[in-house]
Amino acid sequence: MSGDGIRLLTPEGERVPHPDYPFDPAPEELRALYRDMALARRVDAEGVTLQRQGELGLWPSLLGQEAAQVGSVRALREGDRVFPSYREHAVALGRGVDPLALMRLFRGVDHGAWDPDAHDFHLYTLVIGSQTLHATGYACGMAKDGADAAVIAYFGDGATSQGDVSEAFNFAAVWDAPIVFFCQNNQWAISEPNERQTRVPLHQRAQGFGFPGVRVDGNDVLAVQAVTRAALDHARSGRGPFLIEAFTYRMGAHTTSDDPSRYRDAAEVESWRAKDPLLRLERLLRREGAADDAFFAEVAVAGEALAARVREGVRAMASPAPEEMFDHVYAEAHAGVDRERAAFAAYQASFAEEG
Amino acid sequence: MSGDGIRLLTPEGERVPHPDYPFDPAPEELRALYRDMALARRVDAEGVTLQRQGELGLWPSLLGQEAAQVGSVRALREGDRVFPSYREHAVALGRGVDPLALMRLFRGVDHGAWDPDAHDFHLYTLVIGSQTLHATGYACGMAKDGADAAVIAYFGDGATSQGDVSEAFNFAAVWDAPIVFFCQNNQWAISEPNERQTRVPLHQRAQGFGFPGVRVDGNDVLAVQAVTRAALDHARSGRGPFLIEAFTYRMGAHTTSDDPSRYRDAAEVESWRAKDPLLRLERLLRREGAADDAFFAEVAVAGEALAARVREGVRAMASPAPEEMFDHVYAEAHAGVDRERAAFAAYQASFAEEG
Amino acid sequence: MAATRMTLVAALNEALRSVLASDPKTLVMGEDVGRLGGVFRVTDGLQKDFGEGRVMDTPLAESGIVGTAIGLALRGYRPIVEIQFDGFVFPGYDQIVTQLAKMHARSRGRVRLPVVIRIPYGGGIGAVEHHSESPEALFAHVAGVRVMSPATPSDAYWMLREAVRCDDPVIFFEPKRRYYDKGEVDVDPAAGERQPPAHTARVVRPGRDLTLAAYGPMVRTCLDAAEVAAEEGHDLEVVDLRSISPVDFATVERSVRRTGRLVVAHEAPVFFGAGAEIAAHVAEHCFYHLSAPVLRVGAYHTPYPPSRLEEEYLPGIDRVLDAVDQALAH
Amino acid sequence: MAATRMTLVAALNEALRSVLASDPKTLVMGEDVGRLGGVFRVTDGLQKDFGEGRVMDTPLAESGIVGTAIGLALRGYRPIVEIQFDGFVFPGYDQIVTQLAKMHARSRGRVRLPVVIRIPYGGGIGAVEHHSESPEALFAHVAGVRVMSPATPSDAYWMLREAVRCDDPVIFFEPKRRYYDKGEVDVDPAAGERQPPAHTARVVRPGRDLTLAAYGPMVRTCLDAAEVAAEEGHDLEVVDLRSISPVDFATVERSVRRTGRLVVAHEAPVFFGAGAEIAAHVAEHCFYHLSAPVLRVGAYHTPYPPSRLEEEYLPGIDRVLDAVDQALAH
Ligand SMILES: Cc1ncc(C[n+]2csc(CCOP(=O)(O)OP(=O)(O)O)c2C)c(N)n1
Ligand SMILES: Cc1ncc(C[n+]2csc(CCOP(=O)(O)OP(=O)(O)O)c2C)c(N)n1
Ligand SMILES: [Mg+2]
């Protein structure tokens, strides 16, 4: 299926210029990209560990997808809006969402209740594909407002099979909505490989709905950033939607509940390890003298500090008060909920009395 | 949007050969095509009339779409299976469904309960797009059975917006299902023109899912038959799905409940009248001496006879017995239905007693 | 301004017109709502007056309609969605149940989704399959959406306005076979102040012997049944529930404590229908006040039949009276 | 053959294995049912043994899964569909409600759709959103589908086999928090002859003082509650309903006529839940036998909460006993 896509950086860390996507970030930008990816990977690893320790109920690892996420979020401008799926931890961090907010969801303390407006980063959506329609509606609203902004909607390769995603493509196309559809094709939808979801490379899907789609090497942070920036410009300029297929790989399990050894070869995973997104940026940084051992050591220390903060934060996380269940069902008073809240309180109180 | 599509016969009734779709039907075949179209048109007109007279609750007219329907159904072989939408009256007739069976549905006597197996013609489906998935599953079953057969699924331009239709495209593509998706693009989905449903010509939709799609002049019965035959061969030979966009026009109202003057110009309707599918075949037949006045007169007489039979049949149609409501909810006994049936019978009996 | 006599459709149209005029964030969207004005003409003339940006014909895809309405609401708009017929809401059901209903709770109250989903519902109009259904129970069970249904032009006007003003998602069921019934509607804002909140029930006919509870299209049927019963010497109270989630049980219970008898009527099938919730609740809370079991009148556990059978399928005056007689016989 | 002790998951797997082996028209289809064997391993090993043509990994699209299953059934197959989790059935809801449920009636009985839709449902497993719901009422209201839920490994085995054999569509709710509970399963065909039909309820604990009715995961909870109550001197009868559409009211009523009291328990929210139908029906039909109102125990009218609150949200032994006490106090 049409190769790894648009590439600006080889797995060996060499630059390859691309006529359509010129991109020459300054050394400090490159270092910042590396730092973002490394910190996201560290937080992610901590999520896996915390789940193993019983502190979290579940963790969907982003391992291997750091470039796709960091490159794309770095292409956003203020006021652009993100609609994530459930694995976009690096995108969340890039929008200033505290990693503990993500942990709360996977600890079962809340459903992911960060402030979407404060971060221009919508809540995680677990029903596959649903958010692409919200994103399209939101983008349509932006256009109505005359905002100089765009939406980016994240989803996986498996999600492209859902009717909602096709409907989103079509609504966005018909409405010329300023939206970039960002598909992280990590090759797997749990145990199902791409061949079970699509007959052709996913970026081609866009053509059938009348808008451009390209494949980008999703493990090449430079290419991802350059292509996403161009796609956002396209959307912002009133030319309608754009689909990016970031060709990447889910290095870990689907989630901590999954056992990928049941359905895929170690050799496949190994072959992708050679394309590791951090490694290739490290090679570039070292090759071009843009970073030295001290830099990488410093990033590692920052990563450990962040992980420690996350660990402590998670352990200290209190469960919500049970009455809170009733608090946000409706924005306005609802007699049914009020009645049940009162009954619940009385029931709880009956134990207090007894106890 | 890319013209009228593949054409073998001009509106003036002149043949235009097409390298990919050679088709040279014998005069008697041409006359049979004309007869089918003319009889379908006559039955359809009778449906409209019967609705106006209060004999039917509703009638969705196929006026203008005779070539798209007759050409495609004539391309089928025995054992191929049809999944219609709700306007495929000419297809139904082509599969040997009695016009009165269609009338029963629109009279409200049943929901369209002809025998799908006897005619290889599934029931009408009113929820837009749903049948495309049934058709895909059925085609998949044919392939499992090793049948040398294919499915054809009919739907409209508006239907292409439904998630189900995209899912059907994708399932069919991934499964290499032997199915032809036959979209009658009659330019309107009730009051919404194509531009409200799609950004690009509909036949292009297929490419995004990885299978071929073509536009055919839907008012050219020869082209429709040739292209459909080729598409069915493609499907039967294990090469997977094929999309045909038959470019045609709904000359009448959406249904008898609709008032198209609210949303479209008389001029547009007029321009399509010049492309009338029957007229152009008549011109060919006359030009080539394949039919004379006697033939057309004979067809007209046959049409009147058929219409008379339909009219009488509809007027004589009894309402079903009320108890029948309970008979087919489940194939096996269901205590809830049995209880309600008994209560209903008792209630009805109570009136009988009272007198 | 004095009250005007108008149809229920005209009242809905007036309500939409007034919210579109007063709140630039409101939008009307759906299939054929623009030039055509909707298949029932509820949105007639609105696109002409407010433009295509405010009254939007959407692609033919209910999940897409509801899903993009959610996105528009996230951006600060107040979309009013039209579903063309009851039976066509189901492609949008996932977006309603898993997204629209849950997002406020999911976000711990940060996200509000003031989306109204208008659904013409119910039978009795001689239509083909999928055009006559009453799926309200399938929404009332879902926490996070409000469900209501007006019975009169005046309620149609004021309840729709309140639904649009409400910060919660509202599934607004319109009794399509009452669309062309006429009634007095006082559109004066002062009249608005006098309207009971949409989530409350209303005693529309006081009576002593038995309570008839209904909503939407069945309110008229119950009032007619009460007329007939009156001739036979039975004084029935009729409660128009108006709201199905929440149910205003306080009003129903108050009535039942006086009358001692309750019959609940709706067009939807009885099995797992709204009547079950109301009967179960009232039977529990008025246990010592009930002189007879709560009886339910509704359609059968069958798909909506071909229209030639709908008269037998739908509960009419006679079936309501039959239940009333049974309850009074206890 | 003697009975074997196995988990509920293993019993389901055995049932699938046996129907795949005996009827070449049966198919298993869904997301990840192949190599992975499903996220709960219910289909473990089936693809290996029966091939990709019989055990099919589908694209990720529930409407597509149900819709193509309908098409396969039209072609003479008997598809057994797995929906990965309760909360993900809704994209397929339209196909279930408007097509799967109605096609037999639509065709006047000509078309049969023997499709089984397996749904792991319910909470108590510490999962994230959408993975713990109990939507059975949203299916039971829909005429044309049967709805059932086994509570034990033996019922899981025999009821699933019966669901596959049945010519009607069956929504088969599997109590996921009981998946790893063990029980005796006698897979001998002769044992099959002794099984009560899947649409009947079963008294799983006889008692005199009060009837507890439940299904699926709550049967265990009610049996445990009955144990506790016994220590306090109350003799509770527990009825496992097994089928939710139809409900075997005859068995429930027979029990209630003896005990005079009924508590219905389910995980789903009480409002418009299955308990409403059962309470309404029993309160009507056992009006003169009830010494106390029928009480309902279930979850609240809120979305399923974050898992740290599920213990408070789900009805446990204590809440069942609280209702029992209230009923007995009358
Ligand atoms: C509607 C729906 N069906 C099923 C699931 C269960 N499920 C969760 S993740 C997943 C696979 C998603 O694959 P993909 O879209 O490629 O995203 P990835 O997990 O690889 O990032 C499935 C089937 C779901 N969340 N929603
Ligand atoms: C799911 C669904 N939504 C809405 C409708 C109402 N409806 C009936 S026909 C129609 C337009 C269909 O247009 P198209 O697909 O182009 O077919 P045509 O009627 O032109 O043949 C609509 C919106 C429906 N039947 N099903
Ligand atoms: Mg994936």
Ligand SMILES: [Mg+2]
């Ligand atoms: Mg059309």
